[in-house]
Amino acid sequence: MSASNMSDPTFLRGLTQRRFGRRDALRLSGLAGMGAALAACGVQGQGTQAPASAEPDAVAKFWNGKVKNGTLNFAGWPLYMDPKRPELKKFTAKTGIKVNYQEVIQEMGPWFAKVQPQLSAGQSIGFDLMVITNSFQFTQFRDSGFLAPLDHAKLPNYAKNAGAAYKKEAFDPGNAYSIPYASGMTGIAYDESKTGPIKGLADLWNNPKLKGKVGMFSDIQELGNFGLLKAGVNPAESTEDDWEKAAEELKKQKADGYVRNYYDQGYIDALGNGEVWATQAWSGDIFQKNLSDNRDFKFIIPEEGGTIWTDNFTIPITAKNPVDAIMAMDFFYEVANASTLAEYINYVCPVPAAQADMRARAAKLSGDDKEALLDVADSKLVYPTQAEYDKLHYYVAFEATSEQQKFQKTFEPIVLG
């Protein structure tokens, strides 16, 4: 890199701040989940839409008499918002609501285990707003009655600006309890200089160049999904027999010596330091890694298919300031705010109009700043096109805990060895 490059503020920011980053945030992002349905893209799972499961008067019951208190305790994930919190400052300036943002959620399982005792005792967990993944724990939260039903009359920006796909998700029919914060995909990242071109999952099983250099996720849901896709099964529609088949595929991959290890968020470092050459990966991470470390890793959605997941705003049922919380949720659906958030985190933005906003902002910039912003605006990982959506699948939709446990037991031995 040239000296002029080093002195460039954008470049330095990239080096020092992990500008587009969100690493640990994605640990376990997928531990099980319900299939989300994007009506626009014709992927399986649309048929599962059911009427909102909340009682008709539940919304009125919860929201009656609730008023704005001027305080908001917001539970988020590490590196999932600009550390200077520009959006939250703007929110405080606009509404007078003071925001206490804490990066307390790192994995879904432990987070549920942590707040479950308070919620079941009807006590406040200290947060009024939390971002949770559409994992199996989302269902646990909902089915335990821990989530407040949303009053959509208080969400005009969401109604106006959310992409059609983000208004009809199967894991939360009618968005009764949640609206998306950001979405992301699971695919393959690889170091092309070492591997040559890679097309899909077949490479992770058979490409002799990759023997002993493949990374897979230790997250059971993510691992199982790739096994299912390799077996030619859509995870969202899979049956117990399919799980067995998928487990066989994954065992073969391991026995043949292709898998170096099963990783959590550490996969990104393993890719960076050459421990693996091709790995299961989350979309936003790779963009960020390339930018912060000046690398050129490729990210593809495998030709056999990849998966998509969503992180969602939710209000715990015991929240002390639910009105402030729902105001913040809607605030993030103003185009300008969605745009700056997506610019920083680099995951799929649920507000399509943010793309035009980014381009408009980029037009006013120059040099590397402009280029960096245009990169995000044009990124198919932030604003996927129909071609991408066509290849993306949703998670297995577990009907009951016993099913989820069966899934867990089927794939767990592969990771725990």
Next chain:
Amino acid sequence: MNRAKQKIAPYLLVLPGGIWLLIFFAVPMIAMLSLSLQEGDIVHGYRFTGHWQTYTEAISAYQTQIYRSLIYGAITTVVLIALAFPVAYFIAFYGGRKKGSYLFLVLLPFFVSFVLRTISWRQILTDEGPLLSPLRDAGVIGQSFHILGTPFAVIGGLVYNFLPFMVLPIYVALERIDPRVVEAARDLYANPATTFRRVIFPLALPGVFAGVLMTFVPASSDFVNSEVLGSSDTTMIGQVIQAQFLDNSDYPTASALSFVLMLVLLIGVFTYARILGTEDVMKVAAR
């Protein structure tokens, strides 16, 4: 009156320790035992059903990891004795006025979180890291040779992390040896090797015994080193328990495994104490 006092006195003396044990040991243990016998799931809650099958299921599912953990723990302990004894010996007998500084150096790693230190080993040992890259370029090792993800890396990490716990007790034992005993051995025409074998080593055994207890138990139940330095082929039982608790919310299985591990370690430690117990050690020392 006096007699009554005498009768109560020992109980009163035991009381503080007894209460401490009750609150911090017995109560959590009983809670965990109860949890291990419950059935259900986290949404609907767990209910006590006396379901002992959880134990047999957990043992048959994870016996590989239990054996592996015990073997790793045992190897770690043996390597630790071999490494720590010379260090402790040097500090105790040749430390002189710098003893304090040496001991401080032994303890220095504690000033940084052991997770961080383990992660830095990851950076050093990684495939294209500062250690393996030059060796591979020089043709000393093959393309696919690696250290991370192997049992070698995991046991190495355990040895590294638990070294001070072995050095200190051995040092304390050696430090207490009366120099006149060693002089007496010399006066009686024992050569240095014999002095070490017949005098110094037996006197250090209580320290080794304590060191083994302080390292074997935590090393066998460790879940960090294998997580950071190992792979799916080196999974230890601690990792399984952690995964069952936090990722699966399967509290009964996690509790059952914790109990099994505790039981296995207790049996091991008692057997060890029986064979090489402190009393016998003292007898050896007194010989």
